[in-house]
Amino acid sequence: MIGATMPMAAIAEAMQPQETAEQQAQADATSSDTDKIEETTSSNATDSSDPTSDTQGNSDTPVDATNATDTPTPATPNPQPSLRAQANSTPEAITTAAETGYAHNVTANQNGVTLTLSWDDAAAGEPTRFHLSATGGSGAYKFRMDAPFYMNPGEGYFGEMVADTSRGQWMTWTSSDTGCDYEFTMTASGRYYYRFYLQDAQSSVWSLRVAAEAEVSDDAHPSIDQIITNAVAQCRQETNGSEYDMALWLHDWTLDQLEYDLSLNWCSAESGLTRHQGTCESYQRIYSKLLNAAGIANGRITGNGHTWNAVKIDGKWCQMDLTWDDTSENWYGDLDQRHLYFGLTDELMAIAHSDHAKNYRADSYAYRSTDLSNNYFIRSGKADEWAEAYADRIQQHLDARETIFSIDADNQSFPPSISGIQNGIVAYAMNQRNWETNNAAIALAAASRISTVSSSSWAAAFDFAAEYPEERKEGWSKLDNGLTFYYKDGELVHGEQKIDGKWYYFADGTGEMATGFTTLPYGKKVYYGGDGAMRYGEQKIDGKWYYFADGTGEMATGFTTLPYGKKVYYGGDGAMRYGEQKIDGKWYYFADGTGEMATGFTTLPYGKKVYYGGDGAMRYGEQKIDGIAHYFDLETGEMLY
Numbered sequence: 001m002i003g004a005t006m007p008m009a010a011i012a013e014a015m016q017p018q019e020t021a022e023q024q025a026q027a028d029a030t031s032s033d034t035d036k037i038e039e040t041t042s043s044n045a046t047d048s049s050d051p052t053s054d055t056q057g058n059s060d061t062p063v064d065a066t067n068a069t070d071t072p073t074p075a076t077p078n079p080q081p082s083l084r085a086q087a088n089s090t091p092e093a094i095t096t097a098a099e100t101g102y103a104h105n106v107t108a109n110q111n112g113v114t115l116t117l118s119w120d121d122a123a124a125g126e127p128t129r130f131h132l133s134a135t136g137g138s139g140a141y142k143f144r145m146d147a148p149f150y151m152n153p154g155e156g157y158f159g160e161m162v163a164d165t166s167r168g169q170w171m172t173w174t175s176s177d178t179g180c181d182y183e184f185t186m187t188a189s190g191r192y193y194y195r196f197y198l199q200d201a202q203s204s205v206w207s208l209r210v211a212a213e214a215e216v217s218d219d220a221h222p223s224i225d226q227i228i229t230n231a232v233a234q235c236r237q238e239t240n241g242s243e244y245d246m247a248l249w250l251h252d253w254t255l256d257q258l259e260y261d262l263s264l265n266w267c268s269a270e271s272g273l274t275r276h277q278g279t280c281e282s283y284q285r286i287y288s289k290l291l292n293a294a295g296i297a298n299g300r301i302t303g304n305g306h307t308w309n310a311v312k313i314d315g316k317w318c319q320m321d322l323t324w325d326d327t328s329e330n331w332y333g334d335l336d337q338r339h340l341y342f343g344l345t346d347e348l349m350a351i352a353h354s355d356h357a358k359n360y361r362a363d364s365y366a367y368r369s370t371d372l373s374n375n376y377f378i379r380s381g382k383a384d385e386w387a388e389a390y391a392d393r394i395q396q397h398l399d400a401r402e403t404i405f406s407i408d409a410d411n412q413s414f415p416p417s418i419s420g421i422q423n424g425i426v427a428y429a430m431n432q433r434n435w436e437t438n439n440a441a442i443a444l445a446a447a448s449r450i451s452t453v454s455s456s457s458w459a460a461a462f463d464f465a466a467e468y469p470e471e472r473k474e475g476w477s478k479l480d481n482g483l484t485f486y487y488k489d490g491e492l493v494h495g496e497q498k499i500d501g502k503w504y505y506f507a508d509g510t511g512e513m514a515t516g517f518t519t520l521p522y523g524k525k526v527y528y529g530g531d532g533a534m535r536y537g538e539q540k541i542d543g544k545w546y547y548f549a550d551g552t553g554e555m556a557t558g559f560t561t562l563p564y565g566k567k568v569y570y571g572g573d574g575a576m577r578y579g580e581q582k583i584d585g586k587w588y589y590f591a592d593g594t595g596e597m598a599t600g601f602t603t604l605p606y607g608k609k610v611y612y613g614g615d616g617a618m619r620y621g622e623q624k625i626d627g628i629a630h631y632f633d634l635e636t637g638e639m640l641y
Helices: 018-030 051-057 096-100 224-238 243-257 269-275 280-294 346-352 356-361 376-380 382-388 391-399 416-432
Strands: 011-014 084-087 104-110 113-119 127-135 141-145 149-151 174-176 179-185 190-200 205-218 298-303 306-313 316-320 342-344 404-408 435-437 440-454 457-467 475-478 484-488 495-499 502-506 516-519 525-528 537-541 544-548 558-561 567-570 579-583 586-590 600-603 609-612 621-625 628-632
Touching (some): 104 205, 141 179, 224 269, 243 269, 243 306, 280 298, 280 306, 342 346, 346 356, 382 416, 391 440, 416 440, 525 544, 544 567, 586 609, 609 628
Antiparallel strands (some): 149 190, 316 342, 495 502, 516 525, 579 586, 621 628
16 A cells, blocks of 8 residues: 655755755765754655666676775666756746645745745655756856655654765756756655755855655555564574574575665665665665664674674674675685675684774774684585695694694685685684594694785785694704794793793794894884894994893984993984984984094084084084183084184
């Protein structure tokens, strides 16, 4: 049954300046489903596109998860939303009589300009014409329609903007000396809120606004809430009711509802579920609504101009990116790309979206995802199949009792954004398996590693650390590749270690001994010699002099007085500076060869005689030195008498 739309109180507003409305609309278009519409409304509007043409026009080109940005590259043209603006070419086309032929009219006035919005009762699924006309002022009018808001029945003034108001069709002004027509199709039962604007620069009218609201009810075009409710009910019937099975079913159902809007216009749950187009905002919002209705905790994550979901399954958070999962292609062997981003850790998601590394390291981050037990490939058993392909190669290293070894990954041809995620999942599966040699259990830790070879090539490998309980290693261990490790009580040591009275540093994770310049985890920069021992005092490294504090070994920077009294200066890189140096806006001189800071009268190598105070800074102007008046050039510091 189709319900008739009933007119509500119409409201027209005159606003100056325009920027406030524009900025609010921009924020609404990119915010979450609970963004509030901070305006009073009017009655009866509609929405713009024929669902049939939307479905037929959408490109089925998949979202390419290998792109450097989160916005996929369109392979075929994508249709614009069915929003149409038509300028009336002659004043006769707009008359008072014509305007009274509409069911609804609302006007706004400013500086002698009157803007009238006229429209008829709306029907879901059919275009509604909005007629704008203007009188007064200069007649050099410009008109614009903003992206509408959608609200479920009974939702109140909390809804979502159906499209991105920053996109061209919503930012475009149409010039006319009389009026302008727009059409928009409402595709879901509920209420739509519209805003239209007029500019008349010659009359100092910059953003005269009229607003309208329309409500439609049609069983053939259910509300978004009803679509969500129906989908969750179907999900409960077709799954065992576990959080994992429901999250997976709702994930797949969402991908079946829409395709990525390559025009980047549609950005809402309304557009995704009824126009079957949407950006990442649509995917994230739809999935969030479904999970909420199913009683599954979830959150919204953003990064790299993109948004996706965090989902809590059986008490454990994991990451889901439905936008990047929405593809029908499988370009990488038996890797199911439609589920590549289902159930990832924060670290693996950060491979695809680099900004996420900052997200999950923040103290306020509430969705820390560290476990892959609810990953699609782990739960389906596919990851164990991938791990099995490496089993024989791993076993060869274990039988040789190697404690640290690496194996090249089989997916070298995959881009790192793909291989890095797949291999992280495979490494997890490897770590779940039981390994042994000579009937003795082995503790094996596997980790994925992606390294850049050049700007266009990379290498993928697995690094392993194995512990053999029946043979405890002690002391130093140097591998054939030159890496050095240290064992204490049979365990590989990590971090700072004092061995035989000397300090060493062993990397967290691998235990590799550090050499050369090293910044410790808490920020102190030190230097370890080729034997790994920390160095102190003055050290000549690669032809440059450095100083490392006695006791701590911390590298000196800035002005430094050495233990035997010589005052020198070390740059930010720790290397000693020589000759004339401008530091904090003042000139100093450090002797060539020794680096000692000059004080008193000094003749520079090129013959200029200057004077440096007790603090080493060059002096200028009149100076009384040892009772004698001298004068030094105000610009160069050169002594004049």
